[in-house]
Amino acid sequence: MPESNVRRRTVLATGAAGPAFAGTALGAGASYADRPDHTLFQHGVASGDPKPRRVVLWTRVTPTTQATPGSGKGPQVTVTWQVAKDATLGKVVREGTFVTSASRDHTVKVDATRLEPETWYYYRFLVGKHSSPVGRTRTAPARGATPANLRFGVVSCANLQAGWFAAYRHLAARDDLHAVLHLGDYLYEYGGEGSYAMGRENKRIRAHVPDREMVSLADYRQRHAQYKSDPDLRALHAKAPFIVTWDDHEVTNDQWRDGAENHQPDEGDYLVRRARAHRAYDEWMPVRLDDTARLGDGTRLFRRLRFGKLAELSMLDLRTYRDEQVHTKAPSPVPALEAEVSNPDRTILGAAQLAWLKDSLLPGRPQWKIVGNPVMVAPVSFAQLPTELVDPVNDVTGILPRDGAPYNVDQWDGYTDDRREIFTHIRDHGMRDVVFLTGDIHSAWACDLPFDLATYPLGQSAGVEFVSTSVTSNNLKDITGAPARTASLAVEATIMANNRHIKYLNFDDHGYSVFDLTPARAQMDYYVISDRADARATASWTASWATMSGTNKVHAVDQPVEGR
Template sequence: MSHLVPRRTVLATGAVSAVALPVLGQGSARAADDGVFAHGVASGDPLPHRVLLWTRVTPTPASTPGSGQGPTVRVHWEVARDAGFTRVVRRGHVSTGASRDHTVKVDVDGLDPATWYHYRFTYGGTTSRTGRTRTAPARRATPDNLRFGVVSCANLQAGWFSAYRHLAARDDLHAVLHLGDYLYEYGPGEYGYGPSNEDIRPHEPAKEMVALGDYRQRHAQYKADPDLQELHARYPFIATWDDHEVTNDQWKAGAENHQPDTEGDYRRRRARAHRAYDEWMPVRMSGTADLRDGTRLFRRLRFGALAEISMLDLRTYRDEQADQTGVSDPERSITGAKQLDWLRDSLMRRGPQWNLVGNPVMIAPVDFGTLPDELTGAVNDVTGLLPEDGVAYNADQWDGYTADRNRVLRHLLNHSVEDVVFVTGDIHSGWACELPKDASDYLYENPARVTAGVEFVCSSVTSNNLKDITGDPTGVTSTAVEEGIKANNRHIRYLNFDDHGYSVLDLTPERAQMDWFVISDRADRDATVRWDASWVTRSGTSRVEPADAPVGGAR
């Protein structure tokens, strides 16, 4: 994600029963937690017969995150069909210590498909809060629907995580897709709330994270947030990273926000960031829960015959961002050759109906035409779409790697792959787009125009958007920009540069629908939420159209 401001100054068959799924508050713990499990519990990467469970234990006062201090200890875990743990189905124990920052990751197997489970950890007479998770449907199962929360770009310095709180309050999801920028690398006073970069909550440690201990401490600070803890405890996450999990605008050999003369070797910094991510996130790296056995994060997760999700990593293998003369260079890649082949294979498999792509940066082409000079900087800060010379592309997203985008879209069209939905984060704004074979077909009404799929982009949880950067509380400025973008890009049907919040993606055999919910003010810890818009793509159409109401009736 590019910023104009100084860089150093983001399942089941049918609906879920509210009766069967009790709210999991902090009081769920059997014994009072005196800080032993201060970072909560989490689950992730659900498969039909297994799910990954996570926690972090603090065995001694000196065993603080990133300290490298503390003994090796044994932590017990249990998985049950009920919150009272009268029907325990799996249990075991695992050792952890300072070498892994006292984190615990367990890949529990032997579970039933499409089933809710409860889990907890114990150490030294203290029991963690209870978490709830769900396995994916069986491979050939035909669920009536799948419903995912969708989030990205949660900058703790820029506001409270009210979007997480409201998403956790829902009782109708099967999992949460986190599309990147789970945390941010900046120090206090850098990239905070609004144009003045106010720190709603200053980062810890009080500096940009560079060392392994820095990354561990920052992960710990985010995991201590009660709203994020609640969301993790209620639903399994399916996460990928974007750039800020390491540092801004990273690529395979460097980053905009990395200075080798003062911050050392970039690849070593990235290795530290990836190690901390592996320790602190409920994801399988290179397909396992083991640590330091690989860094591959792109992966597939199948949800019966209804959907398969291909989660992308668009940072580790990409070439450096180019200027305007290099964006179409066929030798440059955003995915890397191996991941691109893997993605095309994912989108060829004749299996589940819906092909979802967890996409950290936007793939739909965007042409701005002409904007007033005074708006160019503000739009660029939010989206990275406008270099100072006004050339209309974003070198940090797929617009900066058009050869790869063309390869993917041609593949979809050449092989008649239908029902493809890219679900995207990164740019702190909400979008609903069609993916045209040729964007010029949209300059006039052309019923024969060809589209390869659709894209739904979620807004940020807290990171600054256009209204925040311009300081225009009326939204007049951003509304004018939104209308200008849609006029120049008629494949872009919905755009919201003003709000923060979360989205809900609901899939049925007939359609995929994305609902956008927005919060009142991220600086208000008690921010309210409201429904903003819903857009739908019907099976076999590769088109988007507005929907009258969100799924589940929630407004």
């Protein structure tokens, strides 16, 4: 390192700033607020998409008091980023500069490269005398490595209006997570009095900013900024890298390829709205779109991340390419016999992503094939008939979907031909150790994935699915107003009686999960928070389910991983 760089880092560590550094840090013509209460890094730091020798680093700069998110105001800023192996950043191993401006909402997203595999790093950002909080991140194991385990926090469905993010706080308090998987609905589009919030009365624990449904680019930017102003989410982002995918609410409810349930004609062109949402997501999330950290080079979110020989994680996008959801003849949860869900011309993945996922599920890949799955893949249905009877019945009536009567056609149950093609591919290639990790439905599940639902458990399973509950979004007890573990018990029992592959179901609790992977088994530990309306809510372990390598079936475990 040149002597000037060493001297600069020494000055920064003491909190002072010499004239030479100030001159290199400020963009030309920039004028920063010098008020003592002005903080440049108001939205924390984050990292994501770890690879063996690189990781994405993120922050947002507020260079003046007028340069608020979505404002389009503020000067160009030159930001320095640094990576070190120690928390004090006394020995910087990688650094660089990044120029940001209002054109990208003053966000900073860089790919820190030439790092060592399977290594903890610390990082920060600097503008003049101002330093961001220090974040911690970790690179993935080398391609040929055989790690003893991987451990991920698993979360989804965090509606800020519906409660506090205590689940994030409890995950941030752990020191054993290699990464956090966020499986969708990182934020919600709703806003305004009476919009989707907590319980049947839609009580707003916190009001969204802006206080209206987000439609414009400025709206999406402001909403991302509000979520990253939450101290619990900021703490978790600073503690471990995130691996994310989107579901529907990052744009708007029940979106599909050309529209959405929550998009009306007076809100403009849907594809324009989606493009705005995707741009804000690209700006504000530590994620690679089209496999790069660059802004605006594409919107392809489905991607693979490899963790040595132990696991490969395939993150899906189940909104951008899907056909419109089937309009059922009766409202959920009443089952609706709807043959259209099995139409082979309808897709949830799209042709390119379907081929890509099949390629992820082939021999020669790492041992565990993990699929980050925004909506539930396991069939949940009623009135099953054996497979060999479905076609004869449909010859007469044309009313039966091949996997029975689904209760939620927004899931893979509404696109059963894609699911059948994936499961058949798994069977034809003799694949084992396939695990779907899922969010979306505000409840916790552990399931086998039967090739033939009607005859299961006599038949075989394509893999297993673990579903993590919501951070705050309403579940069954919240919607019915019934006390926890009362009315929901009958619903859970009915679903499991009609679906023998479903081994665990909890419709009542909010929280998070921890997924631990070893060569011998994959285990999901389920944690619940005491009260989403309480910012200081406690958390407790409630259940654990696992699958042994080679079995493709789940079983109950009597304690979480860290209890061993």
